[in-house]
Amino acid sequence: MSGWHENAAMQAAPTLMAATQAIADGQAAPVTARVLCTDLAGLRSQALGLAEAAGFRTDFRVIAPKRPWTLFSPMLWPDPRCAIDAAALAPPEGDLMLGAGGAAARVLATLRRPDLPAVIIQHPRMDTGRFDAVVVAKHDGLTGPNVIVTRTALHRVTPERLALERALWAPHFAGLPRPLVAVLVGGSNGRYRLDTAAARTLAEQLAGMMDRDRVGLMLTPSRRTEPAARAILDEALRPRGAWIWDMQGENPYFGMLAVADAIVVTGDSVSMVSEAVATDAPVMIARLPGKSTRIGAFMDDMVACGRARNFDGRLQTWATAALNDTPMAAAELRRMLGV
Template sequence: MASVDETGRRTQNRAMQAARNDVLDAPRIDAAPKPAPVARILCTDLAGLRAQALGLAEAAGFTPDCRVITPKTPWSFLSPMLWPDPRRAIDPAALAPPEGDLLIGAGGAAARLLGTLRRRDLPAVIVQHPRMDPTRFDAIVAAKHDGITGPNVIVTRTALHRVTAARLAEERTLWQPVFAQLPRPLVAVLVGGSNGRYRLDAAAARAFADGLATMMDRDRVGLMLTPSRRTDAGARATLAEALAPRGAWIWDMTGENPYFGMLALADAIVVTADSVSMVSEAAATAVPVLLARLPGRSVRIGAFMDDMVACGRARNFAGRLDLWPAESLNDTPMAAAELRRRLGF
């Protein structure tokens, strides 16, 4: 027969074991998810630069905090590389707190500023060739045609952008009723403009309009066209005069921008070859891309366009619809994943 002390010990042991079982069987309470790092995005007010920096931040899972770099007089008349202190050369609103967990910039002004703001606890990432000492940045994300390599450089085949499968699916649903009446195959036309290296002047606009009109007449395509902020009024008028009577849908630059909806719904895309960003966004879809070459010359941009043709992702536009099996070319997710790995986020 067990003693009173032994009976007590057994009772205590059973109670302790029951308590342990209760702990093991209790629902697991996970720790609160860690908030996404905040990326302060700094660039001048250019849509192409902003789209690249924002696209990188979104793909990396960062929370973007976009700030516009606005140079003050007299610094606005000088190259950013000549600013003695870039923090004093710009509107201070861009530097107002909170500063975030990292800096992402795009373009020359951003490079000059980030090189000054970078700290050990505030890494700096620049998009495009910074045209300054690359060791002043924790990471550089640049396209192959930018011609820069190094231990802190992530090289992509195309420019960074915000085109994703999810965004295209959402925009397809939103814009399908707007373009439903247009014939198929449906061609999206993305129009840039003169930029100091290429010209979309009166003669170039007329030649482009004639090529698009020929495609509509001979290939019986539906056509939806969006100009950009760089497309001057004369070029827009020339395109509208040639294409609207043939049933083309042309954005009048009022209301919501149809750009992503057009990418989502197109069976083919014609894009002027003055913009690496627009061609990169078109190449991220899974439809043929046709390059409308413009008068002018840029070694860097021309090399990119030639590479797109050489790899089979694009062909030159010659006034006719050209269809072939196409696959998405999109290096933004790769660059974003590699950036997180390198920075330890």
């Protein structure tokens, strides 16, 4: 272990060492992580995914900024403890803090103590030395002695979860033709657009695949999918026999990942593509109009390494294997923290 890692483990020590010793003594005392992030699905999935993979007990808290601080970047908050709803900071503290995103970085950097380590996911946009561990994706371009670099975003997709979801959802989708394609649809995000024009293009491509390749199709929109875009997809695909989630009842997202023979996912979301490539199914990325250097680099890397291909309106199948760096990141995090 390097000198920095030794020092970090010692500074993080009191509560973590106590939990570790309790486990060694046969006591049921898992490490408890207070998980902090704003209420965004991608951030929540990454933070909980890492904590669960590391074997931590989780205490999830939402970072909810108060007015007027909702109008400002978290980096401009003079004291984040006064800028967010107090429920996120209420006892118990747990053994460590684990957060994701810019707001969490600002909060964790302020609250961190020698006996309360801080772990941040995504580039914190501040000195990485203010954290005990920083977990970033390759496309963030960040390195350092306390930095863990992954090829994909962190998430909660595991072989065990896929097996459970397959058993639950396979009967529901049993009537759809095979091969069965899962379509994961995101939405406009300030960098990419899924407006009516883009939705029409995607709908035409998916309809063409159903007609020419005789595939079954199941589609789930996200909260970011605009109603007009959903209507366009529904009008083009449902008459062809596609199953489309109506955003009511139990979310079929993980069940669709589990039963799919192939997956089409819109290229606006690193998290959705990362979850898709964690399965064994071939993944096709439906690129959207717009540009993001970081997101675009990730999508290009997935294509370059052969784990994904660009969607061209036809079913593509090829030999694939699951790509999931969450277990690696969790193991490295435990090593860094000495637990």
